[in-house]
Amino acid sequence: MARIKGNSNRNTLKGTQRHDSLQGFSGNDRLTGEKGNDLLDGGKGQDALLGGLGNDTYIVDHRGDRTIELANQGVDTVQTFVTYRLGNHIERLVLKGRQSIQGAGNGLNNYLVGNTGNNLLRGLAGKDRLMGGTGNDILDGGTGEDVLIGGVGNDTYLVDNIKDRVVEAANQGIDTVRSSISYTLRSHTENLILTGTQNLDGTGNSLANSITGNSGHNVLNGGAGADILMGKTGDDTYLVDDIADVTIELANGGIDRVRTALANYRLADHIEYLEFTGTQNSTGTGNDLSNTIIGNAGNNILDGAAGVDKLIGGLGNDTYLVSDAGDLVVEGIAEGIDLVKSSLADYTLTEQVENLLLVGNAIKGMGNDLANTITGNAANNILFGGDGNDALFGGVGDDKLIGGVGIDTLTGGAGVDTFALLETGGDIITDFDPSNDIIALNQTAFGLLDQIVGSVLNASKLVVVNSDAVALGGALDLLPSPLTRLIYSTESGNLFYDANGTSLPGIVNGLGEGGGLIATFEKVLGAVPTLTSANFVVDSIV
Template identity: 90%
Template sequence: MTGTQNLDDTGNSLANIITGNSGHNVLNGGAGADTLIGKTGDDTYLVDDIADVTIELANGGIDRVRTALANYTLTGHIEYLEFIGTQNSNGTGNNLSNTIIGNAGNNILDGAAGVDKLIGGLGNDTYLVSDAGDLVVESVSEGIDLVKSSLADYTLTEQVENLLLVGNAIKGTGNDLANTITGNTANNILFGGDGNDALFGGVGDDKLIGGVGIDTLTGGAGVDTFALLETGGDIITDFDPSKDIIALNQTAFGLLDQIVGSVLNATRLVVVNSDAIALGGVLDLLPSPLTRLIYSTESGNLFHDANGTGPLGITNGLGESGGLIATFEKVLGAAPTLTSANFVVDSIV
């Protein structure tokens, strides 16, 4: 085509070659294996056959492919990919800064190289994130979505529920939803943020930080650290007292007299055989009350006794800021055996 006007051209059932002009063209090959060639304008290509070929020039405008195919990878010099219809689709970008837009199906979107924007839509979408500048966009009630991140450090954007670390990724952080965050073979740091989160460390020496909410923490293989920020009742599924560690927030649990990084003073942990005793507080034999931890072997519940007790054994319960910190799941019907050596004092940001 010649001229500068904007064109809207459609082929037939044959294998067509359609060439645009310098305007903003819409090129649709129709049925058949077509070749669509844009020029300097901002062109849109409608691709409906797996054998269709799109050809763009470098600096040939801002161009878009719209397709209903199940799988599509952008060719060179095209910036946008948009899926139409309701089928499940896999979309892959090129080395430009792409915008890839999913449809109502369950999409897998991979921007590849470049700083990309990935927009999922209504389905349960999966995003492959490999550049620190990549942006994942989801809206409320648009499915249960997953980011697979190979970045050293990644934080879920709003309305994305789940995060899986792949490759050399180290750190993963959730948002205010109920996230599932899964580590890889590295030594991961997983932080749930707000919401009732599930964290799975994998095979490395991992640090799991639930954050706000009732979180479920599973370390997996390796020497794992379960970081407790506050009372709230986190669930620890696989604590191994022979190697794993509980990290206590120095400020939240009133341990300011203890050095960050140090093992918990043995006087700060009391082990009892029932929740009833634990909930009554502990008998403090020191001149003034001390905050303590109380662990019930009956239930596997770990409590924060925020006020210790009154002098010489006057019990006052767990105090206003005390309460259940965590529950250790039983193995073969028995809660794990804990000592102060299983606890360290931590600043935990």
């Protein structure tokens, strides 16, 4: 190799047809390599470096240095100590020294290498390969299918092509990909930021990732690990699979949704929808917004919290916590045995929900067409079964239990309870206490009692007999009045309504149209209750 050196003057150096080393020193020099794989170092000053044919290497140390190559003259490299952009027809750029400088390619398939500083490497057009070195580097391949290798340091990768490839090794820093396309983080890369305004998906890896959306509608999936998912504006969907995942939304940042297979999840602020996937039993809790919470095939507990919420249980035996009068519970046919826990003053079960439990300061609970179980709290409750064969439990408090249509089972619990009977049909009263409790008869259904609303039953309207046989056709001398309408059997605890009265001759003609079994009083402490007319009132009830 010929070594050709200049001096401190302005030199013009020209190489041979072989491999040469040209060094210009301190002047504004012009170095021409001719043929061969030449090394051109202009030294200090603003130098013009012409490699010619061959795989040439240019040493650049001044922003005014110019490298000149023609097409098809070899694979050439610039080694630079200053920020530099490759000229035409030069393929490679290597940053030297320890300064935080920048390097840019051109339209070719470039190879760019950083130094120990914090570099910005830009490949521009072409299929480029960028290597960041040991600093905190920014690698932007530009258009084309690029390979971006950050190395040691907290590196940032700009991705704009689905075939761009980010390469990181373990324990090489906290690295970030900024992507204008849907993107899945590769191994050993921690953070992802979606850019632009397109609707993009961002997916993490097994690390604890931070994934940030853009202004579009994003789907953010942290994957394994304790991830931070930030949607920004747009209608975003968060896929949550780790109990330590964190979702962050802006106020008024779109209509956002969390989809999760976790057993327990509470919506973070500013997120509207929660949907459970899988088949496990899950508990979902809303926030202060008007949430929609959707269960899965498991036995879910859904609590909208504050706001007007929509709770959809799906399959399974679901429990709904209702705290706002505008809350809506949605159940399908044959989707399990479901329960509403209501803290409202007044609540009516929606269709396809079987059970109701009053909690907190709730007062009134009403069933639907199904066979409901309705349970009161410590307050003075009003429980109405509606249609169906219902079970009502008053609990503590002075409760009013209205079975409604069907054969209902009524349990008052502690307190002075009122058992309201709408019609004949055979309701079952399990714990009647004659010293405290009251039987309220519906004036409309039992109009032949001929009493005003709110009045205590006239003694002549009730007869107590010792058997059902007597009640249904026995001795006439047991009947105190031809206007007797209620017959109570101490044998069975059955209470009958005689719509015929006792004037035709007696009840042997049957109980008449509208008559029949009103209720059965179960034994309490081994004996059926002792009833008198003082235990009855006539009421409008509903």
